[in-house]
Amino acid sequence: MKWMCSVSLVVALTLQPAFAESLIGPHALTPEARDAFVTDLLKKMTLDEKIGQLRLLSVGPDNPKKAIREMIKHGQVGAIFNTVTRPDIRVMQDQAMQLSRLKIPLFFAYDVVHGQRTVFPIPLGLAASWDLDAVAEVGRISAYEAADDGLNMTWAPMVDVTREPRWGRVSEGFGEDTYLTSQMGRTMVTSMQGKSPADRYSVMTSVKHFAAYGAVEGGREYNTVDMSPQRLAQDYLPPYKAALDAGSGGVMVALISLNGVPATANSWLLKDLLRDDWKFKGITISDHGAIKELIKHGVARDPQDAVRIAIQSGVNMSMSDEFYSKYLPGLVKSGAVSEQEIDDAARHVLNVKYDMGLFNDPYSHLGPKSSDPLDTNAESRLHRQQARDVARKSIVLLKNRLETLPLKKTGTIALIGPLADSQRDIMGSWSAAGVASQSVTVLQGIKNATAGKATVLYAKGANITDNKGVQDFLNIYEKSVTIDPHSPQEMLDEAVTTAKKSDVVVAVVGEAQGMAHEASSRSDITLPPGQLALIDALKATGKPLVLVLMNGRPLALVKENMQADALLETWFSGTEGGNAIADVLFGDYNPSGKLPISFPRSVGQIPIYYNHLNTGRPYDANHPDKYTSHYYDAVNGPLFPFGYGLSYTTFKVSPVTLSSKTMPHNGTVNASVTVTNTGRRDGATVVQMYLHDEVASISRPVQELKGFKRIMLKAGETKTVTFPIDVNDLMFWNARMQQVAEPGEFNVMIGLDSVHTNSAEFDYL
Ligand code: NOJ
Secondary structure, three states: OOHHHHHHHHHHHOOOHHHHOOOOOOOOOOHHHHHHHHHHHHHHOOHHHHHHHOEEEEOOOOOOHHHHHHHHHOOOOOEEEOOOOHHHHHHHHHHHHHHOOOOOOOEEEEOOOOEOOOEOOOHHHHHHHOOHHHHHHHHHHHHHHHHHOOOOEEOOOEOOOOOOOOOHHHHHOOOOOHHHHHHHHHHHHHHHHOOOOOOOOOOEEEEEEEOOHHHOHHHOOOOOEOOOHHHHHHHHOHHHHHHHHOOOOEEEEOOOEEOOEEHHHOHHHHHHHHHHHOOOOOEEEOOOOOOOHHHHHOOOOOHHHHHHHHHHHOOOEEEOOOHHHHHHHHHHHHOOOOHHHHHHHHHHHHHHHHHOOOOOOOOOOOOOHHHOOOOOOOHHHOOHHHHHHHHHHHOEEEEEHHHOOOOOOOOEEEEEOOOOOOOOHHHOOOOOOOOHHHOOOHHHHHHHHHOOOOEEEEEOOOOOOOOHHHHHHHOOOOOOOOOOOOOHHHHHHHHHHHHHOOOEEEEEEEOOHHHOOOOOOOOOOOOOHHHHHHHHHHHHOOOOEEEEEEOOOOOOOHHHHHHOOEEEEOOOOOOOHHHHHHHHHOOOOOOOOOOOOOEOOOHHHOOOOOOOOOOOOEOOOOOOOOOOEOOOOOOOOOOEOOOOOEOOOOEEEOOOEEOOOEEOOOOEEEEEEEEEEOOOOOEEEEEEEEEEEOOOOOOOOOOEEEEEEEEEEOOOOEEEEEEEEEHHHHOEEOOOOOEEOOOEEEEEEEEOOOOOEEEEEEEEO
């Protein structure tokens, strides 16, 4: 829609030549050749072999390696996930290619969400960069490393729009905005799939979780979603559509129920919308164990019923679920499911295998045994420089009183906090095949930056949490949180003594990676009490206080914002996080990130999002009125709004000029501003364009992001930024669920965040 996307596409497709290498085999990779090949293959397959193709398995206690190999040999497995080394993958592929009757290759998948061996910032952080070129680079490198490990598919991108900071998976998505999420998701798909998922260094994407998982009630994981068709179509569906239009070969089905119908049983979602309206030709995959969950959802009576409903609703492949293989044969026999329905599902699986080039070369992502890396996490396999660059771009400066930042590389710096020296936490959730021992902590990053120039003193100061219940929760599957042998008071005392010896205090506080993950919903989004006490004690020393936040969701930080002299949001920034954070702290990089989600003042304000409706009684702070829409014990607005983020320089945005005061039917209008760097440093910023349909047949949001451009300005430099606006930007779903652009007045707002904008109006004729 906007020129920004074409830039990212070009970058995605023109990266290093090795990425572009493509596979030429005996089968032409065209839809026609594929259909003929798959039709022919299906004719040769038994019912059991077809059902086998619908199974996606993971090695684990229920399915040990040996048992899986037997199943592969008997044609009972279609694909494998969670196996991530070439030797392990090769053994399984050998089993299929050498011992199974029809020698149908397996495909191999994994959650490559923000990197594979190199871990990049979590997707929420990537979104904070508003930099599609950087995100394309993350996609290319992630796909490169994943394909180099032998993988063919990733369970990404996750494009679940969410207005729910309580939901742990907010960390895995691109925030609260439909347009930004669509741009990010599309860029991930085009960059990971490259020219073709069959290429040596591409992987097929599987966009998830279809649909509207991010709207779980109360932010509680796996909970129900209930929403109007208009909101679903307008705000939640477009990012999935954008990812599919970009060519994503897979769709993962959400675990939730939507308006009472579980997504796994939702034929409207998976057939009418996805296949008939959107013309999706790829594969649908259930989420983990979702088919059996139809019984607990209360829509299936028993396992047979669950299987029948899932397959007939359009779920092609089952993930970690023995139900398809166990019950489909009987269901076909009894006539409850037709063989044609099995054929349709198996065809989709075989189609994507064909698109992955697996029928040309089942080992295309493996190469010869002799080429296997001796050390899967060898330094030479990492892309550190790119990880550092992207991480710097994802960091958001929230406050900088009296230019506390950047810090000088002299004197004594106290580095305090439970996250200051944590290699595991900085990688964030879904850190795939990355290993913690390779990540750079903030302590290490600061030491690297100041070596020989400043003294760095470190004290942990507090545990991530002193709540035994939360500690146990975080340590359920792996020992991820270590509790210090010293008492909280001893730790606090040590931190205060350290702070007093220093010129400035940098405290790294926030969440452990396990606090912002799947199955990690919180009812309270403040910092844990031990960390709050630490901040109080550090503040009391009177030293300049820099708070470095490491977290996977918006936190409520009203008091901390008042206490801190500078506040830096770093998310979970990945393998090179510590170096990137140091780059920003010392001014070697001027921060340019902008929030992709509103930061509430308290949990009581949730849901809080910038593109809300006005209501019939909007609150006006200049003329407060009791009978207007507000809380009497809190202000309406967030602590930090969507799109917000500071820089070490300052920018000025001119008034908006329009190419015309009217937009003809189906025509365009260009909206322009000039942006000047009015400070003393070079810096980048993100110019954001919002629209408001002033009078329409249904209430329209007070503003909606419709374009953005990241620009770099030298000190004193001015640039003009122009946003073309066309009818697509004015469209919405009306009360009759028709997508329309209604004639009338539109307000164009342009600024460097969603609150401080300049505006102009045009008429759509
Ligand atoms: C469950 C999660 O919901 C999904 O996002 C993930 O891809 C699968 N598990 C596989 O790990």
